[in-house]
Amino acid sequence: MRKKVIAGNWKMNKVLKEAEQFVADTKDNIPSSDKVESVVCAPYPFLASLVDKAAGTDLKVAAQNMHYEDNGAFTGEVSPVMLKDLGVTYVVIGHSERRELFGENDDTVNKKVHAAFNHQLTPIVCVGETLEQRENNETMTLVENQVKQALAGLTDDQVKQTIVAYEPIWAIGTGKTATSEQANEVCTHIRNVVKEAFSADAAEAVRIQYGGSVKPANVDELLAQSDIDGALVGGASLEADSFLTLVEAGAK
Numbered sequence: 298m299r300k301k302v303i304a305g306n307w308k309m310n311k312v313l314k315e316a317e318q319f320v321a322d323t324k325d326n327i328p329s330s331d332k333v334e335s336v337v338c339a340p341y342p343f344l345a346s347l348v349d350k351a352a353g354t355d356l357k358v359a360a361q362n363m364h365y366e367d368n369g370a371f372t373g374e375v376s377p378v379m380l381k382d383l384g385v386t387y388v389v390i391g392h393s394e395r396r397e398l399f400g401e402n403d404d405t406v407n408k409k410v411h412a413a414f415n416h417q418l419t420p421i422v423c424v425g426e427t428l429e430q431r432e433n434n435e436t437m438t439l440v441e442n443q444v445k446q447a448l449a450g451l452t453d454d455q456v457k458q459t460i461v462a463y464e465p466i467w468a469i470g471t472g473k474t475a476t477s478e479q480a481n482e483v484c485t486h487i488r489n490v491v492k493e494a495f496s497a498d499a500a501e502a503v504r505i506q507y508g509g510s511v512k513p514a515n516v517d518e519l520l521a522q523s524d525i526d527g528a529l530v531g532g533a534s535l536e537a538d539s540f541l542t543l544v545e546a547g548a549k
């Protein structure tokens with residue numbers, strides 16, 4: 298059975314003291330990593346401190362983005378080498394907000410996924426359609442293309458370690474959750490795409506999260522679906538109690 302991954306994506310929220318307080322409030326109650334992987338995706342300035350504060354616990358720290366080069370003249374960017382050096386273990390790649398607002402595309406996403414593996418970071422690769430694309434029945438084709446391009450050139454072993462997050466853009470921060478059936482339908486499709494593009498073993502192992510208005514009230518139903526292996530959570534991950542409820546749901 299695939300282990301669930303619950304990741305809280307804080308986006309551009311909190312200041313350092315609040316981030317540290319969150320770790321202090323959660324770290325002793327995070328379920329064992331044998332049962333669920335619990336991750337907070339924090340802004341860059343908090344990463345060093347949070348890795349330090351969460352050391353020896355089952356709470357893992359992720360970055361929300363990175364550049365694909367190791368170093369160089371890229372003012373304002375952060376490299377995988379820097380993240381690895383801090384003790385960060387996961388990195389979100391290709392979030393829809395980065396694709397929409399910061400010019401990320403399938404090519405940069407693919408480069409970043411390779412860079413993550415070159416530095417032993419686990420990528421959480423985001424895909425998902427807009428409302429318009431859903432209404433035009435383009436969801437399956439779009440997500441298929443995003444997944445194929447994001448994972449292009451990876452080995453089977455790397456695909457097995459990858460986390461794909463299916464986040465329909467119309468469900469992000471809107472309170473509109475995809476129904477669990479809608480969410481699962483796309484996650485099943487993603488698994489089939491991985492099977493075709495790589496192998497049955499890779500498809501069986503790859504973890505596929507759902508993201509978009511996940512909260513304590515709907516997480517159980519989403520996680521009960523056959524192809525949903527976790528959640529990437531924005532708003533409901535900001536408060537310690539709510540995050541703990543979500544990771545406990547993942548450990549059931």
Ligand SMILES: O=C(CO)COP(=O)(O)O
Nearest residue numbers: 306469470509510531532
């Ligand atoms: O974008 C998301 C997580 O990456 C989802 O955000 P919300 O949970 O706030 O809808």
